[in-house]
């Protein structure tokens with residue numbers, strides 16, 4: 116497509132574009148068709164353009180934990196148990212945070228139950244020097260990358276201290292405006308390309324987020340500049356109350372990637388093996404200069420959008436029950452047991468280790484309440500402007516005289 | 524008369540507008556089935572159907588941009604931005620087209636539309652959910668920037684905004700949404716846009732505020748009366764652009780002193796405009812420098828620190844006392 120040979124305009128632009136539209140290598144034909152007045156009816160048989168050819172679906176471990184042996188990557192035990200530990204820690208933290216929200220110990224919280232495999236399967240593909248660009252529902256990714264659980268709690272507890280990016284981590288903090296982080300993913304990846312590094316940027320966005328303009332502009336850049344990025348679309352079927360079908364009148368979200376000239380694949384997002392394999396391939400390709408990939412991970416938000424939301428208003432219990440059976444943890448634990456890589460004793464030990472990690476995080480969070488209120492002035496500029504110095508004095512004075520409390 | 528909170532009062536205005544004018548459509552994220560994340564659109568989908576109460580995809584530029592097209596074609600869209608912090612995604616449509624179409628087409632095409640959004644702090648929310656950026660829209664020619672402060676004016680101003688031939692950015696102080704109830708008349712009631720309201724009469728000092736800060740300001744005024752025998756006149760701006768200079772200037776000409784209170788940042792905020800107008804229009808009546816008690820010029824902090832950012836009654840009282848000894 117778009118061959119420039121034989122075109123008569125010096126830039127080759129007009130005919131290469133026209134050929135794409137009409138699927139023909141015949142420039143004169145284009146002209147004839149363009150000038151034919153058919154009164155709205157086409158007399159020209161059209162050729163099909165096979166765009167959707169680029170799309171594949173990958174599932175390795177189905178919801179009954181049956182494995183497609185031909186696709187099983189046969190990963191080593193450490194990696195497989197690593198998936199399990201991360202998914203379990205994420206799940207346990209999630210449950211703990213829901214309880215803490217109800218107790219008023221953190222603010223509104225966006226649970227991730229059901230989406231653990233997307234996070235584990237992608238995060239395990241990154242090395243330290245890669246960057247991960249979260250949206251707002253990726254605590255699993257954060258844990259794997261070395262963000263302390265304390266920081267995750269601080270974010271939802273209303274503390275800026277949450278965003279102290281830990282030493283050795285390059286990742287970006289949570290992005291609240293939906294879709295706004297996708298251009299950053301592409302820009303970070305572009306920087307890697309400019310600097311000749313073989314690192315990659317892995318960024319996340321939800322199904323709802325793929326409707327935002329930022330998403331589309333980001334993919335436009337990613338495709339045009341061939342950046343080493345992976346755009347993980349966590350299609351959890353819902354954007355608050357709006358079903359996936361309300362975001363785009365198309366069969367898949369993966370084809371949005373194809374639309375921008377990116378490689379794209381749809382995977383079973385509740386199958387950690389499929390997520391891992393698809394992401395590893397995309398990462399390897401990106402490192403080798405092969406450009407960006409969009410991965411649509413099909414999963415489900417088993418809980419409410421946030422603790423302020425009541426999903427009963429817009430979706431059926433039956434739908435939730437159906438997806439509960441596809442829980443990524445159930446099938447993956449069975450996979451491990453079927454291979455004698457996990458037994459009850461081990462499982463118990465892992466759960467108790469994960470619980471301990473969560474407990475430590477909660478304790479650290481509660482112990483970190485005594486923060487300096489003035490921090491909200493401190494990081495505004497390299498040098499604080501005079502007016503802000505004056506306002507900070509006013510802020511101090513107000514705190515001294517008003518007995519305002521800082522805390523969750 | 525019914526006792527309504529602000530959410531119910533806004534809902535009433537929307538219901539009245541949908542009922543009285545078939546060209547009115549309500550559109551936004553989660554406004555239909557979910558009835559709005561704050562339930563402002565409760566029962567509207569059930570009553571008016573999917574053609575009139577529209578759940579849109581998650582795309583603010585799409586919402587406002589298609590609303591421009593709908594308005595051009597004769598509809599009267601009432602758009603909801605889920606939070607004012609997400610209206611930037613639509614700002615190029617607002618500044619570039621909503622605010623300009625009448626002027627661009629020399630009066631031929633108008634923009635009879637409303638963009639509603641919850642704003643302001645105090646609800647323990649995540650980043651981008653607590654800001655007060657009314658100054659951005661007040662600074663944009665061609666827009667009317669309306670900010671309600673209580674249930675009754677919320678209903679009257681929203682209905683007036685929807686009926687208005689020109690575009691309105693309508694800010695709803697989310698901290699007030701369910702904070703208290705007020706008598707709201709059964710018959711449709713409107714208030715003229717562009718008019719400030721004298722919410723409390725006094726002779727010693729003028730306090731100018733709007734939105735959720737009206738509560739702290741009125742509380743401070745009552746305390747000052749009880750504690751210090753200071754009688755403050757309190758003005759609720761209600762529309763911050765176009766600004767009602769006359770009402771503010773009349774009051775300050777009488778009292779000679781003024782404190783402006785708002786949550787939004789100080790630099791180039793609404794307070795700056797109020798002070799400038801007062802200096803221009805009643806400089807010789809001023810007995811003391813005018814104070815601005817506002818959000819600081821820093822990003823609205825995460826919620827553990829939000830009470831330290833928001834002006835409260837104590838800060839207002841202190842500013843008033845300091846202004847009175849000048």
Ligand SMILES: Cc1ncc(C[n+]2csc(CCOP(=O)(O)OP(=O)(O)O)c2C)c(N)n1
Nearest residue numbers: 252291292293321322323324353354355609
């Ligand atoms: C620009 C913007 N608009 C609206 C919102 C409010 N909001 C927060 S999450 C959300 C739904 C997001 O859906 P999706 O992208 O599918 O992610 P999920 O919540 O399912 O993880 C909305 C509308 C926002 N945060 N940012």
Ligand SMILES: [Mg+2]
Nearest residue numbers: 321322353354
């Ligand atoms: Mg979603």
